[in-house]
Amino acid sequence: MTPPLGDIAHVGHAELLTPDLDGSVRFFTDYLGLTVNGQSGDSVYLRTFDDYEHHSLVLTAAEKPGLRRTALRTSSEEALRRRVAALEATGHAGRWVEDEPGIGTLYLTADPDGHEIALYWETEYYEAPPEFRPALKNQPQAKPNRGVGVRRLDHINFLAADVAANADFQQQVLGARPTEQIRLDTGTIGAKWLTFSNKSYDVVYTADRTGSTGRLHHIAFATDTREDILRAADLAIDSDVFIETGPHKHAIQQTFFLYVYEPGGNRIELCNPLTRLVLAPDWPLVTWTEAERAKGQAWGLQTIESFHTHGTPPLD
Template identity: 40%
Template sequence: MKELRNAFGGFATGVTVLTTSGENGSVHAMTANAFMSGSLEPPLLVVSVVMAEHIFDIAQLSHVELYTPNIEGSLHFFKDMLGLIETERHGNSVYLRAYEDWSHHTLKLTESDKNGMGHCAWRTTSPEALERVVKKIENYGTGIGWYKGDKGHGKAYEFTTPDGHKMEVLWEVEKVKQTSLLGNRPSKRPLQGVPARRLDHVNLLNKDVTKNRKFWEEVLGFKLREQIVVENGKVEVGNWLSVSALVHEVAVMGDQTGHAGRLHHLCYWWGSPQHSSDLADIFRENGIMIEAGPGKHGISQAMFMYVIEPGGNRVEIFGDSGYLIFEPDWEPVIWTEKNLGQGIVWYGGSLPAEYFRYGTPVVPESPKAKSALEGA
């Protein structure tokens, strides 16, 4: 051992080097062990790379802006029925959050002559991660630019998906003042409606499913969790991706109308299937259209209910967590024509044809338009 120490005088371990891909700017980390000779002439440096790993720079879905032509009706729905808390009003917008959301808002309702998603915001893991994500987006070519921020958050970088969905990434957010006696809960449980606990995910309609799935994976660093492919694996119909233990924070589905950049639905999480049943009573009594459910998807194992809020946007009521993914080497679950029926609805009745075609903003569609998922 003494001879070895004399030969290999300097020793360093656990040195982590960040590298970027020239093609898309994606960030990876390599951990190396290095040995420096102290007696050989000339000195000998031996470097052993022992690990390469993916770096998650996106931490969470921060907030979503919804356009609504019926601002009072939408506020009645989200506040009085779903129990969201109003944080602030500014201009034509109202900022809301669920009682277990820690930031200023997770929903921005903006009065507009049309419905749909204004933008979707993602928070990074650090200020440095924000700069890395922006560089990757700029290298890809869909960046718009920086702006100083909005109510509840600091500067943000705007961009679009290949399909045209408007997005932004940010780091600085305003935290709410804690009012709950529980130290691990930011706000008291609201006394109105059946209160949602937190924002869960968005589902986006896309003209080019594969191109957009690759963007979420290769540029933004999401992991593919579940996928629908048809026609012997040649056509992607839907993808569910996440940056956390959740099955998905974003879903990428095909738009059967042929349009691009639309919203399928926004989802909040409750935590118990009983909450879905309670809300179904409230919706029926108050004229809210229940499109489907309560039921259970095979995909994501989610207890679902879909409704159309007064502004025309689809909202999913997520009754439980479905399942969580802790395996670092998770392989995507692939659904095909053989088992797609079980994937779409595990139990609870079939989904209506409109579920596969309706999105916001509302657009004209061909009467011949049919989703590959219909009748599954």
């Protein structure tokens, strides 16, 4: 039985691996406008200005790029215990760790594809130092005066060998709700979007055409407006940031987007989905066919080939 919506509150943070730690830190601070909030060994902790927690993103030095961890905050200590019990009952048993600043004990497990998932409840609310103190007391940090100034980590798009199995894990074990999907002519589910809240999506699974497991398609940061994304495109060409595709509008979820690569090789999306919420408790799953997707994005832009082939870590 699918658990009730609400045990998972939201995506907390993500940990990216990068072979160019210094370059990646510069990208996320100078271009996107995140703030460094600590470092431990080969890991740097960064935050968006509207995040209430210690960090939104962890960058860790590694030989290859990729996604090490996706952290999900639960809605209570009891909700955490319920999801851990469900994980263990369905063969997804993990282990408890305390290995991140500002975060209490995390329960580490993995989805069927092998992506590491961390669940936690205890967290440290960010208190801005004088130089980052906002004028409005209901905002955790002053808006950055550099770069794009993204507001929050918005969603994670995983590559997966079996989209349906991984989406079922998110839905049946963690309590996500599917909102949209692509069904191929073979009947196979090619991609699926799921939400833990009234956002239209928090996590996505996209079929890995190579059949590989555990890889990343992209992580996404939300902006205040569409104009911020247009500005981000201008900043990208001024800053020698590689633009893969966009600015444009997705047909699925209607997200206004820009895709770029950070120096470590991971794909980053800048998105503006803030105007679209799923408020219906009985939202009907929207299914797109292969023929419908062949038409391209919302205004006719064809999906670039690298969108189907680039993932991290790269394959040998």
